Amino acid sequence: MTQLQFNLNLNVLKERIMESNMDVVVKSAIILVLNEYMEKERDDYLQAGAYERAAERVDYRNGYYERELMLSLGKITLKVPRTRNGAFSPTIFERYSRVDQAFALSMMEMVINGVSTRKVSNIVEQLCGEQVSKSFVSSLTEKLDPIVKQWAQRPLNIEYYPYIFVDAMYIKVREHHKVVSKAVYIASAINEANQRKVIGFNVNHKESYEAWKEFFLVLKSRGLQSPKLVISDAHKGLKKAIAEEFIGTSWQRCTVHFKRNIIGNLPKKNLASIILDLKRIFEAVEIKDARNFRDEFFDKYKDENKLEKALEILDEGFEDAIQYLNQPAKWHRLIRTTNSLERINQEVRRREKVIRIFPNTQSAFRLIGAVLMEYDDLLSKRRVNFEEKK
Known part of the structure; x- marks a missing residue:
């Protein structure tokens, strides 16, 4: 991803801050940053700065035009740089448009469906600068x-x-x-290029075996192959659906949820001191060491009646919680939890x-x-960092 560096006119920003309320301050700061960002993008596109003579220049500046951009905090007006041949196009509008359009649509639908409050109505008016109609929302x-x-149906x-x-x-839906x-069911993944991805989502009535099975069937219909490991919490319906739909795949119980249940x-x-001994089990690098630490934990606390329930939980879920140890050590920290x-x-x-309350399921699907x-899109520009601190 291209890294842009630019300078802001801090005197202008200071003047806006001293004379405005906080809403205007935030908007003013965003406008200054985005305007400067687009200016630097145009310089990079032209391969020449303002008034600079350069053999590499590909075009010339041609002033600005105003364009409105809808953000979650309201509508702002930007000065968009342009070039003579018209080929230059800043990336800002494409990058910010989807989420903020979805946000505005959801808020407007609340008004149209009769579930709005006075506060919501005011927000919609600030977002759009006008009263909204059903035809406007539909468009x-x-x-x-x-x-x-x-995007939700793209091949996997x-x-x-x-x-x-x-x-x-x-979530709550009217x-x-x-x-x-x-x-809301969400599936993320790590690919062979060590990138994290969001591979699927769905909105359904409740979390159940049938709903999880349907979710996995849709992922498979899009071409998803059985993974080495599926990491999740211990919902019974989810476990059953994983076992049925991903034959040969191991299930990794999230160790964070598992330890919380025991504790x-x-x-x-x-x-x-008990928690320290428990953590030792899941800090093992080899699966045989984890099992040895588990046995030592049981030997140490087996005669304490107050620990009977905790020991029962540990014994029942232990093997499912250490499946990550069958994978290369560099992955352990990343795949043992959700x-x-x-x-x-x-x-x-x-x-x-x-x-707070979506006006309908489609509105929820759109915004989420x-x-x-x-x-x-943000994740696709990164690689998994194996050296991150725990």
Whole structure:
């Protein structure tokens, strides 16, 4: 990804801050940054700075035109640089348009469907600068929905994903004049090029075996091959669906959820020393060492009645929680938990909580899909860092 460096006019920014409220300050700062960013993009495209004579120059500056950009904090007006031949196009509008269109659509649909509050109405007016009609929402939806749908249905047989992470989160949706809870299924993965990807998502009524099975069948219909490992929590329906749909694949129980379950059943007395012994098991590099540490843990605490439930949980889920140790050691930290997918969920939640209640399922699919598209695009520019701190 191209790295751009540019200088901001801090005096202008300071003047805006001293004379404006915080909403205007934030908008002003964003406008300054984006305008400067586009200016630097034009310089790089032309291969020459302002008033600079250069043999490599490919075109000439041709002033600016104003264009509005819809952001989650409202509508802003930018000065877009242009060139004589008209071939230059800044990347900003493409990069920020999907999520913010989805956000605006979801907010507007709340108004149209009669579930808005005065606050929501004010937000919509700030976003759009006008009252919205059903036809206006429909025209925007027609442009955005096919993009999200195409991305959600893209083929997965182009590359192999050895490690897949799956999880579900819950959102609120208005349906038949009632507010209901719906599950959002999200699957991320690591490919053979050591890139993280968001490979699928769906919105369904509840988290169940049937819903997970349907989700996996859709992924397989798009060309997903059985991975080496599927990492998730211990939902019974999810486990059953993984076993049925990915023959020959190992299931890795998220060690973070597993340890929390064990610790939640420990006595408060001498808790620190017990947790230290428990962590030792999952810090092993070899699977035989983990089993030895597990046996030592049982020998040490088997006679303590207050630990009976915790020991039972450890014994029952132990093997499922150490399957990551069968993979190369460099992967252990990355594939023993669903932490990477939890971060994606947090980003979805950050956008979703502004709306709070989606006006319909399609609105939820649109906004969550746009957020995941943006996040997937960010992930595709990175490689897995094996040297990150634990």
